[in-house]
Amino acid sequence: EVAYSQSTGQKEQLSRCVLRGIRRVQDLCKVLRLPSVFEGTAVSYLQRALQHPSFRLVSVEKKELLGGCCVLATCRQHNWPLTMGTICSLLYAKQELVASVLLSVQKELGISMPALGLADLVKTHLNGFQLFRHAEDIPAPFVEDEEKLLARTMQVVELASETWLVTGRHPVPVVTAAAFLAWQSLQPAARLACTLARFCKVAGIDLPPPAHLRLKELHEILLRMASQLAWLRVFKLDKKTVVKHIGDLLQHRIFLLKNAFCVEDVEEQQGAAQGEASPAAAGAAQEEGQPSKGKGDPEGSRGPLLPPCLLRPRKRLRTAALSASEAAITGDEPISDSEIEQYLRGPEEVRAFRRAKAWQ
Amino acid sequence: MDADSDVALDILITNVVCVFRTRCHLNLRKIALEGANVIYKRDVGKVLMKLRKPRITATIWSSGKVICTGATSEEEAKFGARRLARCLQKLGFQVIFTDFKVVNVLAVCNMPFEIRLPEFTKNNRPHASYEPELHPAVCYRIKTLRATLQIFSTGSITVTG
Numbered sequence: 001e002v003a004y005s006q007s008t009g010q011k012e013q014l015s016r017c018v019l020r021g022i023r024r025v026q027d028l029c030k031v032l033r034l035p036s037v038f039e040g041t042a043v044s045y046l047q048r049a050l051q052h053p054s055f056r057l058v059s060v061e062k063k064e065l066l067g068g069c070c071v072l073a074t075c076r077q078h079n080w081p082l083t084m085g086t087i088c089s090l091l092y093a094k095q096e097l098v099a100s101v102l103l104s105v106q107k108e109l110g111i112s113m114p115a116l117g118l119a120d121l122v123k124t125h126l127n128g129f130q131l132f133r134h135a136e137d138i139p140a141p142f143v144e145d146e147e148k149l150l151a152r153t154m155q156v157v158e159l160a161s162e163t164w165l166v167t168g169r170h171p172v173p174v175v176t177a178a179a180f181l182a183w184q185s186l187q188p189a190a191r192l193a194c195t196l197a198r199f200c201k202v203a204g205i206d207l208p209p210p211a212h213l214r215l216k217e218l219h220e221i222l223l224r225m226a227s228q229l230a231w232l233r234v235f236k237l238d239k240k241t242v243v244k245h246i247g248d249l250l251q252h253r254i255f256l257l258k259n260a261f262c263v264e265d266v267e268e269q270q271g272a273a274q275g276e277a278s279p280a281a282a283g284a285a286q287e288e289g290q291p292s293k294g295k296g297d298p299e300g301s302r303g304p305l306l307p308p309c310l311l312r313p314r315k316r317l318r319t320a321a322l323s324a325s326e327a328a329i330t331g332d333e334p335i336s337d338s339e340i341e342q343y344l345r346g347p348e349e350v351r352a353f354r355r356a357k358a359w360q
Numbered sequence: 361m362d363a364d365s366d367v368a369l370d371i372l373i374t375n376v377v378c379v380f381r382t383r384c385h386l387n388l389r390k391i392a393l394e395g396a397n398v399i400y401k402r403d404v405g406k407v408l409m410k411l412r413k414p415r416i417t418a419t420i421w422s423s424g425k426v427i428c429t430g431a432t433s434e435e436e437a438k439f440g441a442r443r444l445a446r447c448l449q450k451l452g453f454q455v456i457f458t459d460f461k462v463v464n465v466l467a468v469c470n471m472p473f474e475i476r477l478p479e480f481t482k483n484n485r486p487h488a489s490y491e492p493e494l495h496p497a498v499c500y501r502i503k504t505l506r507a508t509l510q511i512f513s514t515g516s517i518t519v520t521g
Contacts, residue, residue: 083493084494095493095494099491099494106489112486114485115478115482115490115492116492116493167476167478167492168477168496168512168513169492170492171492172493306474307474307513307514309514310474310514329414329433329436330435331434331435331439332439333439335443337450340443340446341450342396342412343396343409343447344394344395344396344447344450344451345393345394345395345396350394354393
């Protein structure tokens with residue numbers, strides 16, 4: 001005997017929601033040109049997610065994002081550099097919603113997602129640039145060799161990573177700013193006049209808003225490093241002219257970083273300056289004394305290598321420490337009527353309020 | 361920082377969340393009319409009442425459930441909750457202060473060093489999760505304590521749980 005459900009294949013049929021989700025995963029894998037192995041894994045994650053009680057009753061909007069999140073999780077597990085921004089733009093979804101669905105998928109299905117590899121992200125991000133072939137809308141001096149640009153950008157990104165500019169920040173603006181600096185440094189004569197916005201337009205990529213800040217921070221780091229390079233000390237470098245010497249700075253970056261951000265030397269010099277009463281020492285103390293006031297002014301004087309948010313801390317409102325009387329609270333103190341009366345309206349006030357109907 | 365050096369760390373409690381029940385139905389319109397420092401959210405069916413001392417905000421539902429936030433210690437949270445229950449009693453409700461429970465404590469601490477988050481995450485899987493595209497801090501979960509730590513590159517740590 002054969003059951004009706006077996007003869008008609010009812011149990012083998014997938015619901016419309018699952019079929020739509022699988023089709024979306026397949027389309028995403030085709031658009032992103034992912035290996036075929038990724039598609040199988042992402043589809044299995046999607047089916048598990050849709051069968052999970054946490055996702056069965058979510059809105060249609062969230063179910064449509066599940067496919068993208070499963071693809072993103074699969075790519076991360078295979079160290080394939082795919083950013084959340086790419087998934088959001090492909091699905092026409094807000095980042096907050098995609099983030100919430102992704103975190104739920106990660107938690108409910110127990111999927112571990114390694115962090116995005118910066119080196120792989122640099123390669124993928126530069127692959128999208130349109131600067132490597134001559135075209136009508138790209139000036140000839142702007143065209144660059146892909147391998148050279150990639151190598152230089154990787155070095156700048158590594159420098160940014162060592163100098164606390166990457167940790168805790170969105171990676172794409174850092175990569176964009178690093179690529180811009182690397183591109184300028186390869187042919188500075190023709191490219192120094194080009195702004196970051198124009199560079200992104202010519203390269204055919206979006207300009208992420210924080211990229212300007214990352215670029216400014218990179219300039220500051222490079223200027224500090226340049227101040228320690230003997231043959232550059234005679235020049236008065238600024239953020240434009242330092243770009244010409246990025247090659248030298250990157251070549252000697254370990255030595256320069258150590259010298260440019262050394263705290264012990266500053267303290268020794270301050271101590272020596274205070275001990276001597278000579279005008280020369282006083283002049284040196286004035287010059288070097290700025291870092292002692294705080295975490296250091298990055299322009300011109302030495303200071304420790306710290307994350308930028310520590311160098312320029314925002315004012316934080318902290319609650320004051322508990323006073324002795326407040327610290328003695330046990331929670332079971334008696335409460336007098338007078339303390340409570342202040343939280344209740346009097347009869348006249350209630351009448352006036354009722355007349356005004358302000359409480360409705 | 362040496363492993364042997366003993367550095368005192370200040371852990372500052374910034375928020376304590378507690379709940380309690382009044383074991384009676386509460387008329388939110390009456391509380392909004394006769395209570396001072398009250399905001400009536402008709403669309404979501406709750407009333408917010410703020411006390412000055414201790415500085416807490418209470419969310420009151422008509423079912424009698426009350427959530428208090430803003431206290432800086434568990435004792436202060438209990439004191440504030442009792443004061444609120446007393447206010448509701450004065451308004452004429454038959455309030456019985458029951459099922460008091462501290463549900464969440466938020467504390468902040470600053471380490472005297474900076475932290476490289478990608479390396480920290482790599483060395484502390486699977487407890488640590490770092491998504492720089494979403495949030496600048498590492499999320500570290502301690503399942504046994506049911507606590508979550510947000511670890512920033514500046515060394516600042518926020519503990520909730």
